[in-house]
Amino acid sequence: MPDTATARDRLADARVYLCTDARRRQGDLAEFLDAVLAGGVDIVQLRDKGMEAAEELEHLEIFADACARHGKLLAVNDRADVAHAAGADVLHLGQGDLPVPAARAILGDDILIGRSTHAEPEAAAAAVQEGVDYFCTGPCWPTPTKPGRHAPGLGLVRYTAALGTDRPWFAIGGIDLGNLDEVLAAGARRVVVVRAITEADDPGAAAGELAKRLRHV
Numbered sequence: 001m002p003d004t005a006t007a008r009d010r011l012a013d014a015r016v017y018l019c020t021d022a023r024r025r026q027g028d029l030a031e032f033l034d035a036v037l038a039g040g041v042d043i044v045q046l047r048d049k050g051m052e053a054a055e056e057l058e059h060l061e062i063f064a065d066a067c068a069r070h071g072k073l074l075a076v077n078d079r080a081d082v083a084h085a086a087g088a089d090v091l092h093l094g095q096g097d098l099p100v101p102a103a104r105a106i107l108g109d110d111i112l113i114g115r116s117t118h119a120e121p122e123a124a125a126a127a128v129q130e131g132v133d134y135f136c137t138g139p140c141w142p143t144p145t146k147p148g149r150h151a152p153g154l155g156l157v158r159y160t161a162a163l164g165t166d167r168p169w170f171a172i173g174g175i176d177l178g179n180l181d182e183v184l185a186a187g188a189r190r191v192v193v194v195r196a197i198t199e200a201d202d203p204g205a206a207a208g209e210l211a212k213r214l215r216h217v
């Protein structure tokens with residue numbers, strides 16, 4: 001991507017989106033982020049549901065530095081105030097989070113807003129809703145990262161692909177290098193992962209392999 005690329009240009013080019021908590025020592029966290037961003041992650045979200053805002057902001061400084069070094073997008077989960085304070089590129093909102101118009105009223109038009117969807121009507125709505133820049137569909141498989149969340153499976157990925165929307169969308173939930181071909185066959189061209197990278201022996205290499213396969217479909 002050229003240095004002049006906008007956040008929306010970078011989103012349009014994105015293939016691998018990583019959500020990660022911050023449970024690594026500070027130096028290790030910066031090293032981990034450098035490895036995965038150099039490897040091929042395009043967007044990184046700090047997703048740590050137990051963290052209070054002040055602690056989240058402290059960690060986000062490390063994330064923001066890493067994203068700036070690599071020219072990649074920084075995402076904040078759930079909280080518009082934290083996204084604003086951190087200077088994030090992206091705010092990700094689930095079905096029960098702040099409504100998109102409320103987030104836009106707080107943050108304006110420059111920030112990218114993403115939306116989670118778990119059923120066909122939600123995906124169809126997110127594909128056209130004003131103010132939404134991208135959406136995610138899942139979980140593709142039940143996942144311990146999001147316990148108790150019913151998995152609509154690859155059927156929702158096939159449905160979303162058939163919408164033929166120009167809006168970027170990502171498959172999420174239980175995706176790894178072992179089942180990526182099934183996700184691609186269902187029609188996804190972008191994925192969000194947690195464990196496939198955070199629990200890999202070599203997170204940078206895992207990010208690189210995911211990116212290579214998604215970019216050469």
Ligand SMILES: Cc1ncc(COP(=O)(O)OP(=O)(O)O)c(N)n1
Pocket residue numbers: 017019045047049077078092093094095096097114115116136172192
């Ligand atoms: C990129 C991305 N996709 C989906 C989610 C899940 O959002 P949500 O359904 O609001 O659940 P929580 O992550 O907030 O528990 C996400 N965070 N990021």
Ligand SMILES: Cc1nc(C(=O)O)sc1CCOP(=O)(O)O
Pocket residue numbers: 019116117118136137138139140143144145146149172173174175192193194195196
């Ligand atoms: C955070 C999250 N959201 C989901 C959704 O379906 O909206 S699935 C999920 C967890 C994905 O983790 P892993 O890659 O480790 O399975």
Ligand SMILES: [Mg+2]
Pocket residue numbers: 077078092093094097
């Ligand atoms: Mg949420």
